[in-house]
Structure formats: C-alpha cells, structure tokens
Amino acid sequence: MALIEVAHLVKHFTRGGGLLRSGTRVIAVDDVSFSIDEGETFGLVGESGSGKTTTGRCMLRLVEPTAGAVRFRSENVLEFSRARMRAARRDMQIVFQDPYSSLNPRMRAGEIVEEPLVVHKMGKRADRRQRVEQLFQLVGLDPTHLERYPHQFSGGQRQRIGLARALALNPSFVILDEPVSALDVSIQAQVINLLMDLQRQLKLTYLFIAHDLRVVEHICSRVAVMYLGRIVEMGSVPALFSAPQHPYTRALLSAIPVLDPDAPRRRIELDPASVDRDAALREIAAGHWAAIEPRS
Amino acid sequence: MAGDTLLRVEHLTTVFDMPSGPLRAVDDVGFEIRAGETLGLVGESGSGKSITALSIMRLVQPPGRIAGGRLLFKGRNLMDLGEREMEAVRGAEIALVFQEPMTALNPVFTVGDQIAETLVVHGRATKRQARSEAAELLRRVRIPSPESRVRDYPHQLSGGMRQRVMIAIALACGPSLVIADEPTTALDVTIQAQILDLLREMQSALDLSLLLITHDLGIVAETADRVAVMYAGRIVETGPVRAILRSPQHPYTRGLLASMPSGIPGERLRAIDGSVPILGQLPPGCAFHPRCPDRFDRCVTAPPPDYSVGLQQYAKCYLYDQAAGRGARLDDAHPPVAGR
Numbered sequence: 074m075a076l077i078e079v080a081h082l083v084k085h086f087t088r089g090g091g092l093l094r095s096g097t098r099v100i101a102v103d104d105v106s107f108s109i110d111e112g113e114t115f116g117l118v119g120e121s122g123s124g125k126t127t128t129g130r131c132m133l134r135l136v137e138p139t140a141g142a143v144r145f146r147s148e149n150v151l152e153f154s155r156a157r158m159r160a161a162r163r164d165m166q167i168v169f170q171d172p173y174s175s176l177n178p179r180m181r182a183g184e185i186v187e188e189p190l191v192v193h194k195m196g197k198r199a200d201r202r203q204r205v206e207q208l209f210q211l212v213g214l215d216p217t218h219l220e221r222y223p224h225q226f227s228g229g230q231r232q233r234i235g236l237a238r239a240l241a242l243n244p245s246f247v248i249l250d251e252p253v254s255a256l257d258v259s260i261q262a263q264v265i266n267l268l269m270d271l272q273r274q275l276k277l278t279y280l281f282i283a284h285d286l287r288v289v290e291h292i293c294s295r296v297a298v299m300y301l302g303r304i305v306e307m308g309s310v311p312a313l314f315s316a317p318q319h320p321y322t323r324a325l326l327s328a329i330p331v332l333d334p335d336a337p338r339r340r341i342e343l344d345p346a347s348v349d350r351d352a353a354l355r356e357i358a359a360g361h362w363a364a365i366e367p368r369s
Numbered sequence: 370m371a372g373d374t375l376l377r378v379e380h381l382t383t384v385f386d387m388p389s390g391p392l393r394a395v396d397d398v399g400f401e402i403r404a405g406e407t408l409g410l411v412g413e414s415g416s417g418k419s420i421t422a423l424s425i426m427r428l429v430q431p432p433g434r435i436a437g438g439r440l441l442f443k444g445r446n447l448m449d450l451g452e453r454e455m456e457a458v459r460g461a462e463i464a465l466v467f468q469e470p471m472t473a474l475n476p477v478f479t480v481g482d483q484i485a486e487t488l489v490v491h492g493r494a495t496k497r498q499a500r501s502e503a504a505e506l507l508r509r510v511r512i513p514s515p516e517s518r519v520r521d522y523p524h525q526l527s528g529g530m531r532q533r534v535m536i537a538i539a540l541a542c543g544p545s546l547v548i549a550d551e552p553t554t555a556l557d558v559t560i561q562a563q564i565l566d567l568l569r570e571m572q573s574a575l576d577l578s579l580l581l582i583t584h585d586l587g588i589v590a591e592t593a594d595r596v597a598v599m600y601a602g603r604i605v606e607t608g609p610v611r612a613i614l615r616s617p618q619h620p621y622t623r624g625l626l627a628s629m630p631s632g633i634p635g636e637r638l639r640a641i642d643g644s645v646p647i648l649g650q651l652p653p654g655c656a657f658h659p660r661c662p663d664r665f666d667r668c669v670t671a672p673p674p675d676y677s678v679g680l681q682q683y684a685k686c687y688l689y690d691q692a693a694g695r696g697a698r699l700d701d702a703h704p705p706v707a708g709r
Contacts (some may be wrong), residue, residue, distance in 0.1 A: 262640035330587025
C-alpha cells in the first residue's frame with residue numbers, strides 16, 4: 074500500500090528577475106512521479122542540481138510546487154488549507170543534512186526537541202519533558218544533556234537531536250535529506266544503524282535523499298535516479314544496481330570508488346548526447362523503469 | 370614504479386599555542402613518499418591530516434607552529450630553509466591542491482592570468498610565453514577549448530573545471546610532489562571520478578609523487594600505492610594499500626573499514642563506538658583506547674610505538690607487542706573485517 078504518492082510534480086524557479094524585467098525560468102523538478110509503500114525506505118539519488126532536495130521540500134510544501142499532486146494516505150496535501158497542512162505535518166517530518174546549521178544555536182537541546190510538541194500544543198509541561206527524555210533515549214542521547222546547547226554536541230550527536238525533534242510528534246513518514254553526508258565515516262555507520270533500528274521499531278516510512286550510492290544501496294529497498302530535474306530510472310535496489318539501464322545511471326554507478334584495489338575499473342563516462350531528454354519512463358522489467366527509447 | 374625516497378617526514382610535531390596550553394595537532398608523525406608513488410593519508414575530521422600537509426609546505430599559521438621534526442625533501446631538510454628558499458620550493462617543487470577550488474582561486478583574475486602568474490613568479494617563463502603556456506596546461510588537464518577558457522574567470526567554470534584549473538596551476542612548474550587535500554570532496558561523484566582519473570594520468574605521465582589526503586577509503590583503494598591512517602594527530606597504521614584494505618591490523622583501521630556499508634543491504638554496520646576526540650581533550654595513552662574493542666590496561670598509560678604487523682606494514686598498537694607484557698586483555702576476539 075502506498076503511503077505517499079507523488080504525481081507529475083513540477084517546480085519552476087525564477088532566477089535573476091527584478092522589478093521591471095522577468096528572470097530566467099529554471100525547471101528544478103520536471104514531471105516527477107513515484108510512490109512509497111508503508112514501511113519502505115525509498116532512495117532519491119542524483120547529483121547537485123538534479124532536483125532531489127527540491128522534490129523532498131515540495132512534498133512537505135516547504136517549497137510550493139508549481140504543479141502536480143502529492144497524495145498522503147490518498148489525500149492531496151497540495152489542496153490542504155494552511156491549518157490542515159500544519160496538522161498534516163505532524164505525520165510528515167524532515168531531517169536536514171547539516172547538523173551544524175539546522176539547529177538553533179541559542180536553544181537548549183531539550184527545547185529544540187520539545188518545540189514541535191509546544192507548537193502543536195501537545196500535553197502539559199511535565200508530560201512534554203518526559204516525552205523529550207524518552208526521545209533522547211530513543212535516539213541514543215544521554216537525557217542528562219537536555220540543558221546543553223548544540224555546540225556542546227558532536228556532529229553525530231547533533232544529527233541525533235535533529236532526529237529526536239523529527240520524531241517528537243510520532244510521524245509515520247520522515248524525509249531524510251542527506252542525513253549522514255556531513256558526518257565522519259565512523260559516525261555515519263552509527264547513524265545509519267540508528268535509522269534502520271528506528272524504522273523497525275516505529276514502523277517508519279522513509280524518503281532517503283542522498284548522493285552517496287553506497288549508503289543508498291545499504292539502506293533503501295527501492296531507488297529513483299534524478300538527472301536534470303527528471304527521474305531517469307527507478308526500481309528495486311538490487312535490480313537497478315546490478316543492471317542499470319539509463320546511460321546516466323550507468324555513469325553514476327561506475328563512478329563509485331570500490332574498496333577493492335584489484336577490482337576492475339570500468340569507468341563509464343556520460344555522453345550527454347546519449348541522453349534522450351524526451352524519452353518517457355517505461356517499464357523494462359517488473360517494477361524497473363527507465364527513460365530510454367525501446368531499441369528498434 | 371616507486372623509486373628512491375623523495376620526501377621523508379621524521380617526528381613531525383605541529384602544535385597550536387592556545388591560552389590553555391599547546392595542542393598537539395600533529396604528534397610525532399613520520400612517513401616517506403617514494404618517487405612516482407601515491408601515498409594516501411586517511412583520517413576523519415580533526416585527525417591532523419590537513420595540518421600535516423600544511424606543515425610539509427611550512428604554511429602553518431600562528432597560533433600554529435611546527436614544534437619539531439625533520440622534512441627531508443630530496444635529501445635537504447626543509448626545516449633548515451629560509452623563507453625565501455622555501456618560497457622557491459613551494460609551487461615549483463611541491464605543489465598543493467586544495468579541497469575547495471572556489472576559495473583557492475582569485476575571483477578577480479582570469480584563470481589564464483593565475484596560471485601565468487605561477488610561471489612568471491617562479492621564473493619559468495616571460496609574461497608573453499606564460500600566456501600561451503597557460504593554454505597548453507589547460508589542454509593538458511583536458512579542459513575543452515583551452516584558448517578561450519584562459520580568458521574565463523573562476524565563477525564561469527563548473528566545480529570540476531575549477532579543480533582542473535587548480536591541478537593545472539599545481540603542475541605549471543613541473544613539481545616532483547603534489548599534495549592534494551581532499552581534492553574531490555566538494556564534487557559530485559561522476560566529476561570526482563574524472564578528477565581522480567586525471568590525477569592518476571598526470572602522475573604516470575609526469576612521474577609525480579602524490580600525497581593524497583582523504584577521508585574516503587574508496588578513493589584510497591582506487592588511487593594509492595601505500596596508505597597511512599591518522600587518528601588524533603598520530604599515524605596509527607601504515608602499509609601497502611592491499612594489506613591495509615584486506616588485512617588491517619590496527620583496531621581503528623579495522624573499525625573504519627567495518628563502518629563502510631557492507632554490500633549486504635539492511636545489515637547492521639559495525640560502527641566504532643563513541644566519537645572522534647577533540648584536540649585538547651585527548652585521552653591519555655593510545656588516543657583510540659576509549660573506542661577500542663581490544664583495549665587492555667597498558668593502552669591507557671602510554672602511547673604505543675610502531676610494531677611490525679606484516680610486510681612493510683606497521684601499527685601503533687600493543688596487540689602486536691611480541692614481548693608479552695601486555696597486561697590484562699579485556700577481549701581476545703578480533704572482530705572479522707568486512708570484505709568487499
């Protein structure tokens with residue numbers, strides 16, 4: 074069962090416009106469609122400027138999409154009123170990449186985690202406090218550190234604070250936007266384990282936005298590859314990683330450094346001319362889609 | 370491939386003088402780079418890998434200073450050189466490529482001017498010659514239509530192209546050693562692959578030695594001949610790349626490799642507990658001991674010296690002290706290392 078479904082999502086930005094002249098229109102997200110099943114981790118990969126982050130933000134209406142639909146439990150959230158949207162966000166949360174800039178430096182860690190509960194008027198002060206302590210334990214933070222400020226925590230601990238805050242309202246869907254990219258390798262592994270544990274424990278559904286394909290392969294069940302605002306390939310992780318079909322996916326996968334120094338390196342360079350911008354996604358095997366023209 | 374020793378770093382110690390006392394960012398570091406070889410210097414944030422690079426170039430700024438050690442480059446100790454002699458070494462004999470080309474390039478000069486300046490400063494060309502040589506260098510780093518690109522300003526180039534310009538500047542005076550500090554960290558993975566290919570290609574074409582500083586063991590696997598692993602200012606393990614990746618001996622190196630996604634989707638990763646220590650709050654003895662699954666009593670009291678753990682492989686870990694005297698071990702089982 075799909076928990077969330079994105080249909081024909083489009084986002085245009087206008088760049089460099091002024092009072093008297095109109096700017097250039099940039100198509101950040103260009104007719105993007107996918108759906109995520111309940112309990113699944115769906116990966117959205119692509120390089121900088123591919124539109125993956127904008128897609129995630131449009132789904133929570135942190136950025137208003139230009140067109141399309143985002144159906145959460147079969148209801149189009151793009152048609153929700155402000156008040157309705159605010160209520161819906163309890164169930165749909167986001168964790169940002171940078172644990173250094175995404176936490177308010179003037180608030181104590183406990184207040185940061187408690188804030189969504191205050192905003193949504195959940196419980197009395199003592200109840201909230203108890204909930205915050207519980208959340209700290211859930212994400213592996215020491216509840217005696219509630220009064221500390223963000224700068225007193227390491228990068229990995231800060232990412233745990235962001236996670237505790239996102240989980241405060243018991244959401245069923247969480248967007249993880251490059252959640253481990255800014256972390257050291259040894260800390261990345263701790264956070265990846267935590268994300269997998271929390272998913273099992275709380276039956277969460279994740280949209281995992283990332284550029285690190287090794288991490289995506291590890292944590293996701295299905296994945297969509299974005300290139301210049303479009304999804305060019307989508308499928309199960311095993312199928313897409315073992316038999317990529319789109320020239321961009323092939324180039325991307327061949328560029329991942331392999332840990333084995335003797336592994337044969339077959340670097341595939343992307344020839345932009347080989348990308349058919351007008352090709353529609355079509356199903357080339359069960360559940361495996363690629364934007365390539367059929368071979369005639 | 371690898372020939373005579375080009376650079377030999379001995380007992381390098383770089384400290385930062387803080388009000389609370391000196392912080393040892395680089396602590397008794399030693400390694401060598403042979404002619405034509407790539408040494409991968411691996412570490413997490415705060416390990417001291419970038420300060421090591423700056424120390425070799427003698428570019429550490431106050432409150433930092435090199436407190437001791439020798440930097441033997443082609444037989445001369447760079448520590449004995451005056452500032453003017455050192456300037457002649459920088460760029461001409463040892464060149465540095467930084468992580469973020471946008472901040473390393475000057476935004477108000479064209480890339481051609483910046484390459485030409487390097488040549489003129491080092492007396493390698495007259496101003497006129499330098500212009501045409503700049504285009505030639507851009508061609509060599511595979512920038513398309515180099516004759517028109519020399520007139521571009523840095524902001525007109527993509528991140529990958531800017532990093533190619535940085536490499537062109539680094540190569541301008543024909544150095545024998547290039548130090549590349551996280552040269553691809555700010556780039557997308559396909560561009561990263563191209564830059565690594567370019568570095569490899571330049572290295573074999575020009576018989577360069579490369580000190581490649583990175584946090585990514587995958588990049589090391591693809592590029593390095595030998596590896597030095599840094600933790601909290603010290604090199605904890607060195608060895609040939611295959612040995613380090615296939616049979617790492619230091620518990621930290623093992624932990625780093627086990628932290629990488631294993632290739633078995635959904636499997637719990639064997640993360641290293643705890644966090645990277647902060648300079649100035651380093652634990653006594655072996656700085657890794659609070660996170661180490663193999664620690665025993667002795668690890669807390671004194672930092673371990675290098676022990677031979679394989680062919681040209683060394684680890685700073687009491688596990689390998691043959692002369693018994695280990696004291697009480699807490700755990701005898703070595704965690705198996707994820708192979709991939």
